[in-house]
């Protein structure tokens with residue numbers, strides 16, 4: 051894998067586990083971990099506040115800048131769930147190794163209760179959001195791993211094995 055490209059990019063629904071699993075996958079592979087949302091928050095403050103004060107389009111603009119930068123770094127990169135809506139990001143992801151993390155509505159319900167994500171106000175809102183995005187996630191992903199029922203460590207190990215098989219070909 052070239053030094054200036056991500057080892058893997060994680061995409062998928064909010065609550066699928068991109069942030070948590072990304073951290074574990076990076077640790078197992080001994081490479082840096084980048085969560086684009088974390089960088090956005092460090093620079094601009096809480097995501098809910100950006101949405102409130104400047105609106106979603108401004109958040110997507112800021113997000114695109116951070117995604118573009120992260121996609122040029124050697125790391126495990128976890129994107130926010132809506133980052134793939136950007137057409138430039140879709141183009142960029144076409145030649146990166148991309149893993150989609152998926153989760154069922156039943157499993158996500160527990161994970162998103164009391165959530166601070168502005169677009170995820172409940173399971174119905176989550177389901178509607180994911181239904182519109184699913185074709186994009188599916189089109190961009192080289193492989194999908196479901197996170198609904200297995201423990202995080204097991205999924206991280208499965209993703210790492212797959213990355214190693216794929217990149218050793």
Ligand SMILES: Nc1ncnc2c1ncn2[C@@H]1O[C@H](COP(=O)(O)OP(=O)(O)O)[C@@H](O)[C@H]1O
Nearest residue numbers: 063064065066067068069070161197200201202
């Ligand atoms: N495989 C899993 N089993 C149980 N809980 C999980 C699993 N993956 C993620 N979670 C939980 O779901 C919540 C959302 O995970 P997070 O990594 O923030 O998702 P994302 O970044 O995809 O929105 C966290 O509380 C996390 O602990």
Ligand SMILES: O=C(O)C1=C[C@@H](OP(=O)(O)O)[C@@H](O)[C@H](O)C1
Nearest residue numbers: 063064065087130131132167168
């Ligand atoms: O799905 C979305 O549009 C969003 C998902 C969040 O990230 P996670 O998918 O990591 O929760 C975060 O980027 C923001 O609240 C918007």
Ligand SMILES: [Mg+2]
Nearest residue numbers: 068069087130
């Ligand atoms: Mg996340």
